[in-house]
Amino acid sequence: MSQYLTLLKLIQAEYRLGLTLQDCLVNERQQLESQDLALLQISLCKKAELLTEIEAARETRNAYLARIGVVANPEELIVHLEKLEDSSATACVEALQECQESFNLSKKYNELNGLLIVNSRKRNAHKLDILKGVHEEQKIYNARGQTSPAGSQHSRKLA
Numbered sequence: 001m002s003q004y005l006t007l008l009k010l011i012q013a014e015y016r017l018g019l020t021l022q023d024c025l026v027n028e029r030q031q032l033e034s035q036d037l038a039l040l041q042i043s044l045c046k047k048a049e050l051l052t053e054i055e056a057a058r059e060t061r062n063a064y065l066a067r068i069g070v071v072a073n074p075e076e077l078i079v080h081l082e083k084l085e086d087s088s089a090t091a092c093v094e095a096l097q098e099c100q101e102s103f104n105l106s107k108k109y110n111e112l113n114g115l116l117i118v119n120s121r122k123r124n125a126h127k128l129d130i131l132k133g134v135h136e137e138q139k140i141y142n143a144r145g146q147t148s149p150a151g152s153q154h155s156r157k158l159a
Helices: 002-034 037-067 074-083 087-132 152-158
Strands: 139-141 147-149
Touching: 002 037, 002 087, 074 087
Parallel strands: none
Antiparallel strands: 139 147
């Protein structure tokens, strides 16, 4: 069944892209931690290109699966492949599971990077408030006589 050898090659190509994404996300985290904005901008562009490649690879795999009449849903695909007594199908199951694990790890890396960005923004907003001479306890009155914090949180709500 050469159709499963072709599927295996498609999954392996997707897996390699997933590993490249992990490397990219690790680099991004290092650049966020060091606040190297020039390199970070380059990394973000590379990550965007890589995500486009990953999406194209997934679409190619899904189109191939549709051509051979197999479901594209990973869980259903694994169940289908496990029913077959074919070494290529078994290799596809293993490769698909590795690919899913790789993308799950990439998702975790991306979430960590997001937390770094959120925390960095909070620190920068706090530093900006200090530079402006705004204290956290200061309040601003609106037209209705209600108060809100005078810091950068207030200006973000207006924007």
